[in-house]
Amino acid sequence: RKFLRVLPLPSENWSDLVEEWCCHPDPFARSSLHPKHGDCFLGDTFFLLNSGNESHKSKENTRVICKRCETMLGEAASSGTIKYYFTEVIIQPAEESFSPTPRSQFVQSVVAQCLLELSSAKSTFRFTIKGDNGKTYILIWLLNSDTLLVESLGSSSYRSDFTLFEDILTPSYGSVGTWNAVKVLYQPCIQCRNKELADAWEDDMGVHPLKFPSETCLELLLILGLSTTSLPPSLRCMNSFQVRNSFCFSKK
Structure with a gap:
């Protein structure tokens, strides 16, 4: 088209x-x-x-x-x-060859790009992730957007343990993979969790809502949770928020 x-x-x-x-x-x-x-x-x-x-x-x-x-x-x-x-459809020039992108990589790349563009254009660093049903699923606080994540696949055992990015970037054994990332704090809001905080953010003019399909919101929450569990217990929380080490994305 x-x-x-x-x-x-x-x-x-x-x-x-x-x-x-x-x-x-x-x-x-x-x-x-x-x-x-x-x-x-x-x-x-x-x-x-x-x-x-x-x-x-x-x-x-x-x-x-x-x-x-x-x-x-x-x-x-x-x-x-x-x-x-954006999280459900890929648009690219017709003359380019199509290479499938893992779902988890695509979702976090799209969300990260949204956070980057809005924080730059509107100086907004707090976001609510809402479903198409109107419910709030996640509260996200953007910490920084200039992180460079480096992964060295030195052993096969490490590769099997680090499950979150297993289907995202797969550099060859012994090589180093690098990609741009953003660091965020987040709070899940499913099953009435953190309702008071979610209500406070709802009335805050400094918080920007982002709407996605409800199923995608749950996917995003799973990606966040997997990243948090990959961190040492002492680094998983910050001021009652859970830590998401990075959202991987590709710069335009």
């Missing part, structure tokens, strides 16, 4: 900013932005496309499901707009 225009969407509270900064009412302040055919609108965790087919329009928002694996890819709106989440 060829895109004629690829445009970033304004922030979610753009209509409120219009009311604060404009001295006259804006008739478009409360209207939605819908892509036309050939457009691609980029949000924080998703992109919007025009379905290009009037028959695909639905009366209410519906989930877009992959026919092969039955995974939720996004949502279809009644306006003919389809929302796809």
Whole structure:
């Protein structure tokens, strides 16, 4: 599919900013932005496309499901707009050869890139990970984004123990693997855990929400937990938050 225009969407509270900064009412302040055919609108965790087919329009928002694996890819709106989440779809030039990426590597790379871009653009370092069902799954506090992670595969026993990155980067035996990473603190919020803190973050203007499919939120929580258990017990917590040593990603 060829895109004629690829445009970033304004922030979610753009209509409120219009009311604060404009001295006259804006008739478009409360209207939605819908892509036309050939457009691609980029949000924080998703992109919007025009379905290009009037028959695909639905009366209410519906989930877009992959026919092969039955995974939720996004949502279809009644306006003919389809929302796809970055964590569920890979977009690359048609002339490039496709090489499969392990799921865990892809998820943490996408999330890390979101954290990097938002922290740089908005000076935001605290994030809530929300599902498409509206529930908060994880609280994330970004510590730094300039970490270089180095792994030396000196023995086969080490390789079998370090399970988190086993399917992410597999340099040959005895070699050194390096990749960029971000360091974060996190708190799980499933099963009403840390509810008071989650409610406080919900009302905090300095916290930015990130929305993903609920299944992906649980995947991300599992990735975080596996990383925490790979650390020595004395390094797993910091000020009641659990430590995630790194989110691996590739710089653009």
